[in-house]
């Protein structure tokens with residue numbers, strides 16, 4: 001494998017994405033077109049102007065402000081046709097970027113203002129993903145994409161959304177998540193949903209340790225039983241690096257590492273919301289050195305003006321990572337996917353390993 005990676009190597013390398021929001025990844029041109037169709041007023045009227053508006057408005061250092069930008073994307077995703085279109089384009093964009101497996105999350109409860117039922121909305125996204133996967137296959141860039149259904153943590157529909165996720169588990173839905181403002185909305189408010197999912201042998205991840213610290217991570221794992229942590233960056237608050245370079249892990253950090261709990265890290269998003277000061281200072285460097293089960297993700301490609309290639313390339317530049325490091329992140333992610341074990345292995349052995357082997361050839 002080449003030591004000196006180029007950006008094009010990173011683009012060609014097979015990548016696995018576990019944390020990407022459907023309503024955070026629209027093409028700016030699509031937002032413009034869909035908004036024009038329904039008469040929704042946007043803060044800019046050109047593709048570049050809108051792309052810049054999303055990126056700049058999301059760059060405030062506050063998760064709450066960051067989340068306000070979703071008003072515009074959610075507004076244009078209230079019909080069957082728009083949901084299917086956005087889902088299809090999402091898959092096409094990921095595949096063109098070299099993503100070979102993705103779990104894309106969205107909150108069905110936010111897409112029923114136009115009269116869609118929750119089930120119909122999920123079916124529309126399923127259809128869009130299927131169209132996108134077929135188009136990617138035809139373009140020679142095959143990809144497998146699954147939905148994660150998100151419940152909003154400030155609302156009270158999590159049990160209902162958890163039931164929706166279970167009822168669609170054999171038709172493209174791989175798991176469940178909660179998202180939204182973290183401070184003041186602890187995951188334990190949704191305990192009935194998580195207990196239900198556990199009884200159903202279903203998978204779930206929880207956004208935790210992004211805008212709020214260790215108590216949120218502790219609750220997500222020890223009270224709610226999350227399989228993975230969305231972000232989880234604040235786990236570093238339970239790690240002490242001494243002056244002599246020795247490292248001490250607190251009880252929670254040890255638990256997360258010992259149990260190989262996957263961290264869905266999203267560097268660009270974290271810099272925008274203030275969860276990390278810069279990419280170079282992002283805790284991903286330390287956590288990778290300590291061999292936590294770290295994965296690299298985009299979170300919101302529109303708001304962060306990013307892609308999987310951009311995220312990985314920014315880490316190559318900041319930390320000097322090699323192809324072997326990127327392969328390690330990618331296999332970590334594939335091992336942590338909410339797919340059956342044999343399906344995960346098939347992608348690791350059949351796609352990821354050969355793809356990295358071919359990189360230097």
Ligand SMILES: O=c1[nH]cnc2c1ncn2[C@H]1C[C@H](O)[C@@H](CO)O1
Nearest residue numbers: 021023070105106107150179180207
């Ligand atoms: O990084 C995030 N933290 C918490 N909530 C988020 C983040 N990115 C997106 N969301 C919210 C806004 C979306 O409307 C919702 C469902 O995708 O999830």
Ligand SMILES: [Zn+2]
Nearest residue numbers: 021207230299
């Ligand atoms: Zn997120």
